[in-house]
Amino acid sequence: MSAAEQLLPCVEIEPDRPARAAVIWLHGLGADGHDFEPVVPALRLERELAVRFILPHAPQIPVSINMGMRMPAWYDIRDLDIKSRHDPLGIARTRGQIEALIAREKERGIPARRIALVGFSQGGAMALHVALRHEERLACAIGLSTYLVHADTLAAEAAAANRDLPLLMIHGEHDPMVGFERGRASKDKLVELGWNVEFASYPMMHEVCLEEIQDVARFLSAALK
Numbered sequence: 001m002s003a004a005e006q007l008l009p010c011v012e013i014e015p016d017r018p019a020r021a022a023v024i025w026l027h028g029l030g031a032d033g034h035d036f037e038p039v040v041p042a043l044r045l046e047r048e049l050a051v052r053f054i055l056p057h058a059p060q061i062p063v064s065i066n067m068g069m070r071m072p073a074w075y076d077i078r079d080l081d082i083k084s085r086h087d088p089l090g091i092a093r094t095r096g097q098i099e100a101l102i103a104r105e106k107e108r109g110i111p112a113r114r115i116a117l118v119g120f121s122q123g124g125a126m127a128l129h130v131a132l133r134h135e136e137r138l139a140c141a142i143g144l145s146t147y148l149v150h151a152d153t154l155a156a157e158a159a160a161a162n163r164d165l166p167l168l169m170i171h172g173e174h175d176p177m178v179g180f181e182r183g184r185a186s187k188d189k190l191v192e193l194g195w196n197v198e199f200a201s202y203p204m205m206h207e208v209c210l211e212e213i214q215d216v217a218r219f220l221s222a223a224l225k
Contacts, residue, residue, distance in 0.1 A: 007104060008097050009055040010164070011079040013040050019052035020116040021139070021224045022105040024098065026056065026123025028145075031043075032070045033057045036120065039208070043217040049224050054101060058123075060089070074126045075123075075149075091129065098130045102138075112136035116220060118137045120144045120176060121206065128167070132195075135159050140223035142216055145178055145206055148186040155193055167197045168219045170212050172204040 011033040018082050027035040033055035034060035040053050058072040061170040075090030082102040098117070105115050119127030124146025132154060146169070148154070167190060171183035179200065187199045198219065 006097070007100055008059075010057065010101070011037055011053075011055040013037070013055070014051060015050040015051040016047065017050050019108070019110060020050040020106055021116070022052045022054060022055045022110045022219050023054070023116045023118055023220065024073065024101050024105075024127075026098070026117075026127050027058065027072070028119075028121035028123050029063070029077070032072050039213060042213050043220070045135050045217060045221055045224075049221065049225065050203070051220075052105075054105070056097075056101060058094075074122050077122075088150070091126070091149055095130050095133070098126060099134070102134065112138055113119070114139055114224060116140045116142070116223060118216070118220075119143040119146065120208070121146055125149045131165060132162055133154075133157050133159055134162055137161040138165060140219065142168045142170075142219060143186075144181065144208065144212065145168050145172055145175055146156035146186070146188060147178055147182050151186070151189050154189075158193070163194065165195070166219070166223050168200075168215065169197055170200045170202070170215060172206060173201050174203060175206045177206040 025036050034225040040156055045051055058074050060070045061073050062068045062070050063073050063076055074094045076087035117131045124143035127141055128143045131138055169187050171180050173180050187197050190197045197200050200215055202211055
């Protein structure tokens with residue numbers, strides 16, 4: 001395993017029976033794997049699904065847009081220009097780290113088709129980025145308050161196995177961090193490229209609401225059954 005693919009430290013929440021499915025959930029910029037830990041019981045997924053939740057911690061790196069301060073981040077954000085702001089080397093590194101977590105779940109007996117990728121904000125960007133390029137069919141991908149990175153290369157890089165991957169995107173209509181129009185434009189790009197995307201919005205900011213958690217629970221339950 002290369003240095004870029006060393007397993008990330010994670011919060012792991014096991015079901016009360018041998019795991020039959022896995023959800024890898026990526027937090028947003030400046031947070032950590034504990035951020036969505038309280039959401040797991042709130043999902044109220046059926047016990048029979050036997051889902052293991054893996055909530056990795058992003059590495060601490062300098063973030064240019066935040067005056068170079070070190071914080072948990074999946075990749076650097078360099079400036080306000082959407083076309084040039086995202087760090088391609090950081091995105092590639094994180095992709096390798098997420099792929100390594102998927103590989104570990106397979107080694108632990110979970111088939112790729114029962115592994116879902118979920119993420120919020122910057123974590124959502126990585127969840128979509130990895131899932132659509134993963135060579136084996138996954139269960140689904142969910143992006144919350146997020147956007148596409150490397151959208152211009154997606155058509156060429158998308159894996160055939162995940163061309164019909166179930167996708168859910170949810171966005172706050174008053175999001176000051178990742179504007180609602182940016183989230184909707186990302187959904188529109190995916191639809192243009194042939195994906196069927198379920199999209200929902202709520203009158204919230206850069207956050208998660210109860211209705212959104214219910215949407216995620218329903219989507220995960222359908223994808224993992």
